[in-house]
Amino acid sequence: MPRSGRLRADAARNRTALLRAVEELLAHHHPAQISMDLVATTAGVGKGTVFHRFGSRDGLMLALVQERAHDLGVAIADGPPPLGPGAPPRARLLAFLSAVVDLVSRNKGLLAALGPAIAAPSDQGPREAHPVYRTWHGHIAGLAGQERPDLDTDMLAHVLLASVHSEPILEALARGEGERLDRTLRDLVTALLPDGAASHTKAESRHP
Amino acid sequence: MPRSGRLRADAARNRTALLRAVEELLAHHHPAQISMDLVATTAGVGKGTVFHRFGSRDGLMLALVQERAHDLGVAIADGPPPLGPGAPPRARLLAFLSAVVDLVSRNKGLLAALGPAIAAPSDQGPREAHPVYRTWHGHIAGLAGQERPDLDTDMLAHVLLASVHSEPILEALARGEGERLDRTLRDLVTALLPDGAASHTKAESRHP
DNA sequence: CATTAAACTGACCAGCAGTCCAGTTGCTGC
DNA sequence: GCAGCAACTGGACTGCTGGTCAGTTTAATG
Numbered sequence: 306m307p308r309s310g311r312l313r314a315d316a317a318r319n320r321t322a323l324l325r326a327v328e329e330l331l332a333h334h335h336p337a338q339i340s341m342d343l344v345a346t347t348a349g350v351g352k353g354t355v356f357h358r359f360g361s362r363d364g365l366m367l368a369l370v371q372e373r374a375h376d377l378g379v380a381i382a383d384g385p386p387p388l389g390p391g392a393p394p395r396a397r398l399l400a401f402l403s404a405v406v407d408l409v410s411r412n413k414g415l416l417a418a419l420g421p422a423i424a425a426p427s428d429q430g431p432r433e434a435h436p437v438y439r440t441w442h443g444h445i446a447g448l449a450g451q452e453r454p455d456l457d458t459d460m461l462a463h464v465l466l467a468s469v470h471s472e473p474i475l476e477a478l479a480r481g482e483g484e485r486l487d488r489t490l491r492d493l494v495t496a497l498l499p500d501g502a503a504s505h506t507k508a509e510s511r512h513p
Numbered sequence: 514m515p516r517s518g519r520l521r522a523d524a525a526r527n528r529t530a531l532l533r534a535v536e537e538l539l540a541h542h543h544p545a546q547i548s549m550d551l552v553a554t555t556a557g558v559g560k561g562t563v564f565h566r567f568g569s570r571d572g573l574m575l576a577l578v579q580e581r582a583h584d585l586g587v588a589i590a591d592g593p594p595p596l597g598p599g600a601p602p603r604a605r606l607l608a609f610l611s612a613v614v615d616l617v618s619r620n621k622g623l624l625a626a627l628g629p630a631i632a633a634p635s636d637q638g639p640r641e642a643h644p645v646y647r648t649w650h651g652h653i654a655g656l657a658g659q660e661r662p663d664l665d666t667d668m669l670a671h672v673l674l675a676s677v678h679s680e681p682i683l684e685a686l687a688r689g690e691g692e693r694l695d696r697t698l699r700d701l702v703t704a705l706l707p708d709g710a711a712s713h714t715k716a717e718s719r720h721p
Numbered sequence: 722c723a724t725t726a727a728a729c730t731g732a733c734c735a736g737c738a739g740t741c742c743a744g745t746t747g748c749t750g751c
Numbered sequence: 752g753c754a755g756c757a758a759c760t761g762g763a764c765t766g767c768t769g770g771t772c773a774g775t776t777t778a779a780t781g
Contacts, residue, residue, distance in 0.1 A: 313778055316728060341769060351730040356770060438681070460685070460697040467679035468672045477668070489668040496704040521747055524759060548737060559761030564739060
């Protein structure tokens with residue numbers, strides 16, 4: 306898997322063709338029955354090309370997820386409130402969770418693709434969660450920690466994110482019931498971070 | 514996969530040998546690298562026997578999970594409070610969540626085994642969640658609904674259960690950090706179901 | 722247009738879940 | 752006790768998968 310320098314014209318074309326192919330296949334088939342051969346054929350390239358570019362099945366899925374998550378990443382870093390900086394943590398958190406639910410809802414297969422990729426390739430030691438998960442997790446934990454530094458916000462963030470990995474919930478999302486999940490997460494967060502929870506308006510978070 | 518009538522002596526012996534084998538393999542290896550061939554060899558039987566008894570890889574995993582979950586199932590149906598009937602819903606819910614976290618913690622691979630089995634074998638329509646998940650989900654939703662019938666407790670139960678399916682959380686559990694998860698779930702539930710939440714002591718839940 | 726490194730390809734490999742059936746074995750009625 | 756049979760057993764076999772590689776093509780550069 307070549308480093309991300311400038312891609313040759315044909316390479317770039319094939320790269321996007323492959324991502325588009327996965328995207329489409331994921332919309333109509335369950336991830337488990339999408340073979341790399343099928344992806345390659347759909348994209349109109351040889352199978353070797355897939356592995357030359359993405360290294361592995363997980364690499365391909367990861368690339369797709371990163372592409373889809375890119376906009377949201379920009380929005381929380383630089384965008385306008387309440388998603389971006391400026392709004393109070395609780396509002397930002399609620400906005401972020403809504404955005405994630407929305408993102409996942411609109412892309413049925415997105416997290417189904419992410420799921421396997423977040424798991425172990427083999428049984429090496431500590432395992433690295435992939436960048437998208439890390440970013441989302443850090444964002445949630447950070448915001449929650451500003452309002453409730455007394456909680457284990459690290460674990461809390463994992464719990465909240467877990468909901469978009471669960472099969473039954475992904476099914477519900479596929480059925481268009483994203484609103485229900487959004488509402489439930491909202492209820493949870495508002496119950497946990499009541500309106501004036503922060504001890505200081507200008508939050509001074511403690512980093513343990 | 515034969516119906517669950519009385520098993521012949523040798524069949525019963527092989528059945529438990531196979532379950533023990535999976536159990537042990539799951540303790541030392543990642544689920545993805547446990548082949549049915551390996552399971553059969555470890556148990557000292559032929560591969561055909563595995564499929565004759567359990568039908569499929571998922572069937573085998575499911576059987577193991579059911580065995581492990583059996584005691585808990587009995588405890589919530591007939592056992593003493595707070596796990597069993599008799600205690601107020603909130604206390605039962607907290608006790609149940611602790612028990613689940615405990616169960617999963619003590620069996621690293623248990624939910625890792627359950628994970629794939631809960632997913633789609635192919636892309637048939639509605640998909641059946643397996644019995645253990647259904648039971649757990651129904652229990653949580655029922656208890657929560659008694660205290661807060663205004664909430665979408667069905668979705669809430671999915672969200673709470675999702676935490677024991679998440680890879681990062683399973684890792685944490687494997688590292689012995691079950692207490693952290695237990696605490697976090699506790700915080701969530703107590704925030705959501707405050708002490709005297711139920712409008713009626715004898716709850717009358719609404720089934721949508 | 723010549724050169725070169727990058728990119729492409731599809732035959733190939735090892736390993737997997739699941740099938741199949743010929744041979745074996747525990748059970749049951751007599 | 753034993754005969755007969757259904758249930759059980761095992762391991763060779765199949766079809767498919769993710770991943771590899773040596774040989775070929777092609778975009779970029781001066």
